Amino acid sequence: MSLLSADGLVKEFGGLRAIDGLSVSIDEGELVGVMGPNGAGKSTFFNCVSGVIQPDDGTVSLNGTDVTGDAPESLAHRGLVRTFQNTRELETMTVRDNVRLAAPDQPGERTLPALLRSGSMQEREEAVRERADELIEMFELDHLADEYSSNLSGGQRKLLELARTLMLDPDILLLDEPFAGVNPTLTGEIADHVRDLNNDGMTVVIIEHELETLTELVDRLVVLQQGQLLVEGEPEAVLEDERVIEAYLGGDAE
Numbered sequence: 669m670s671l672l673s674a675d676g677l678v679k680e681f682g683g684l685r686a687i688d689g690l691s692v693s694i695d696e697g698e699l700v701g702v703m704g705p706n707g708a709g710k711s712t713f714f715n716c717v718s719g720v721i722q723p724d725d726g727t728v729s730l731n732g733t734d735v736t737g738d739a740p741e742s743l744a745h746r747g748l749v750r751t752f753q754n755t756r757e758l759e760t761m762t763v764r765d766n767v768r769l770a771a772p773d774q775p776g777e778r779t780l781p782a783l784l785r786s787g788s789m790q791e792r793e794e795a796v797r798e799r800a801d802e803l804i805e806m807f808e809l810d811h812l813a814d815e816y817s818s819n820l821s822g823g824q825r826k827l828l829e830l831a832r833t834l835m836l837d838p839d840i841l842l843l844d845e846p847f848a849g850v851n852p853t854l855t856g857e858i859a860d861h862v863r864d865l866n867n868d869g870m871t872v873v874i875i876e877h878e879l880e881t882l883t884e885l886v887d888r889l890v891v892l893q894q895g896q897l898l899v900e901g902e903p904e905a906v907l908e909d910e911r912v913i914e915a916y917l918g919g920d921a922e
């Protein structure tokens with residue numbers, strides 16, 4: 669059974685069909701890349717499955733449960749968390765506080781939340797502090813922990829965003845352009861973290877324009893064009909597919 673599936677999704681903006689009958693299915697443990705020319709509907713697809721916007725038609729299922737239109741917080745409780753193209757940390761707060769603040773305020777059934785729910789206020793605060801420090805160390809942000817996040821580079825912000833996301837302990841992580849504006853060294857580091865998370869069992873779906881890194885990283889590529897599924901399959905085969913080459917060379921190429 670797939671972990672996440674979108675069936676017949678449709679989303680219109682005015683007269684424009686940004687998503688047009690799109691069906692995509694992600695299995696547990698997969699690392700999947702989503703690509704496609706500008707305006708193909710990649711972000712709208714993420715927005716529909718992560719509850720940021722409501723699809724006009726079609727369904728989204730998570731672990732076999734229909735979650736179409738559920739709010740992002742509710743989906744996070746069920747284990748689906750996404751990042752955004754533009755990071756959303758609070759600039760006037762330190763890196764450490766930003767990570768701590770990402771802890772869920774309404775503890776649910778999941779690992780960290782379960783710990784948060786069971787303990788006293790003091791125990792809960794301690795659990796949040798410990799997990800935040802662990803993640804800050806994991807992403808090698810320790811030397812920046814007390815800096816205001818406004819002082820971070822674009823790449824460091826992406827790492828901070830990942831750390832914040834992991835405070836929610838997701839089963840499935842949707843990453844929207846994690847390498848955009850990131851230098852090659854940090855791109856490699858972020859890719860390594862994503863691979864490690866996936867090796868540890870997390871299902872990951874990545875929208876990315878940086879095709880070289882994406883292709884090396886993922887097990888499967890899904891290509892969208894004009895809101896529809898154009899091609900999907902193993903990265904090498906997809907990149908050689910004439911329909912994909914045509915889509916990228918065509919009128920709406922980068």
Ligand SMILES: Nc1ncnc2c1ncn2[C@@H]1O[C@H](COP(=O)(O)OP(=O)(O)OP(=O)(O)O)[C@@H](O)[C@H]1O
Nearest residue numbers: 681684685686704705706707708709710711712713
């Ligand atoms: N909130 C909105 N209001 C109106 N039109 C929108 C809105 N969001 C997206 N669109 C339109 O829907 C289409 C798909 O946009 P979307 O951002 O999903 O594409 P994308 O593949 O993510 O593009 P990019 O690679 O440029 O980020 C585009 O034509 C876009 O202009």
